[in-house]
Amino acid sequence: MAGRVKKVAPKKKGAGYKMPAPIPTGEVIKDTLFKKEWRIGPSIGVGGFGEIYSACDHTIKTKGSDYPYAIKIEPHENGPLFVEINFYLRNANKDDIAKFMQSKKLTSLGMPTFFGKGSHECNGVTYRYLVMERFGKDVWSLFNESGKSFQPATVFQLGLQMLDVLEYIHSRGYVHADLKGANMLLGLKKTAKNQVYLVDFGLATRLKEDQPFSPDPKNAHNGTIEYTSRDAHLGEPTMRGDLEILGYNMLHWLTGELPWEKAIKQPKTVQTMKETFMKSVRSSIKSQFPNVPDALIKFFEYINSMKPKEVPDYKKCRKLFEDFLKNEGKTKNSTLDFASNKSKSPKKRVNKIVVEDVVDGSDKESDEPVKVKQNGDVPKKRGRKPKVNPDLDTENKVPETEKEIKKKAKRKSSEPAVLVKVKKTRLNPVVTPPARTNHNNISTQTSLEKTRHSSRLNASRHVSFDSPISEIVGEKSKDSVSINSSGDIFDDSFTIKEVKVKPKRKLLSTEEVIVKRVVRKKVAPAVKKGRSWKDSATIVNGRSPPK
The missing domain is CATH 3.30.200.20 (Phosphorylase Kinase; domain 1)
Known part of the structure; x- marks a missing residue:
């Protein structure tokens, strides 16, 4: 069984x-x-x-x-x-x-x-x-996805489409009474993807054309409280009430908020706020939402001028919306753009900046700006001074690798640094390098050795590690010859090393900085046999030859 x-x-x-x-x-x-x-x-x-x-x-x-x-x-x-x-x-x-x-x-x-x-x-x-x-997405979902703000042209396109539907419903003797984004659905067919359909007629009410306007407390506050018209708050939905509901939706789509949103759990409070808002609708909108187009304000003003049982002038309402779209270069049949009306935050850009920093050996500090190359261009304006790591400025120390520098703290700002000032200072070597074989270094010789080799040392010029640098040995053309350079001492004495540096100071940029420095080699001045100082130039490096 x-x-x-x-x-x-x-x-x-x-x-x-x-x-x-x-x-x-x-x-x-x-x-x-x-x-x-x-x-x-x-x-x-x-x-x-x-x-x-x-x-x-x-x-x-x-x-x-x-x-x-x-x-x-x-x-x-x-x-x-x-x-x-x-x-x-x-x-x-x-x-x-x-x-x-x-x-x-x-x-x-x-x-x-x-x-x-x-x-x-x-x-x-x-x-x-x-x-x-079956239809597609609803307007409310698209509104939330766009950050609760539609383009003004999109708002008035939706308003025109809803005016057509409301006119049809009213001509059949009904009012919708619950127009909102959740009840507006996009078409799924290829021919209707730009058309929005009004659905959910669960609160549709037949008009009482032969009866005077009579509020009904039993049906008061019907609909969605955010958009309910003043007539529906009294319990009598009307055709002008449908237009008012549409106006509240358009205001919400434009601004992302309504003045009475925080009081929606109290229908009577919302009703009072709407009455106050509509009494002086122009000043209310201008004071709270200054960017709302004048066409929507005129639409609200027309609703205020209507009588409770009056049939709306749809042509007048359409003209208000169409004139606005015409000024925007759009029509009712233009493609609906549901992109947000809010400005997007700029993306962070990371540009490489090359800083040419030269240690000139002078005791004085210089305030002259250092040249900065940004994507191959040399800017003319001046900027801030970076904080250079002193561990990287020694003459006899190997600079850190790129991987080691990247592990350090990142700068938080995304503003690109255009120009960087660096103080040019002389930095002493960490340690005095040991003397090499056949290397006549005065600073490491004993008094006995100095006496023993005094005759031979006096026959040539001696250069210590404290000797000033007269000219920056950097990137220059092969054919260029400087009168301030000494071929017998300074050739191949320096190298250019590029090191990516991220200063500890918080700058306005997260850009990578490449610093070029002149690093002195640990080489001894070569003593060329058979060559006298008389064979060299009369003035070398700004000094006269020994007498």
């Missing part, structure tokens, strides 16, 4: 609505009205009163991930989907939508169509469902 199927009680959520239990993937729903079968796919979203699944025609073979339809499902005890189904039955007919588009000369309209509806029982629970065309 087969056991009974245990019913799964729907979960409650929000304002007493029951959330449906998950429908298994592959479940087939039979539509008795349109005589079709729909196969349930993966869930694509959850609303305030039901769940939305992807779906496909069960009679047509499709790929595993190809689900061109969406099915909204809710337990029979709930009511919003019942309201939405009835709205679709009356207003989402393809022929009616085509006639409206033809009369307004529109190439597209963000009014969705439906493909089926009915009831379905699963695991002992009865559900109500609605089959619609």
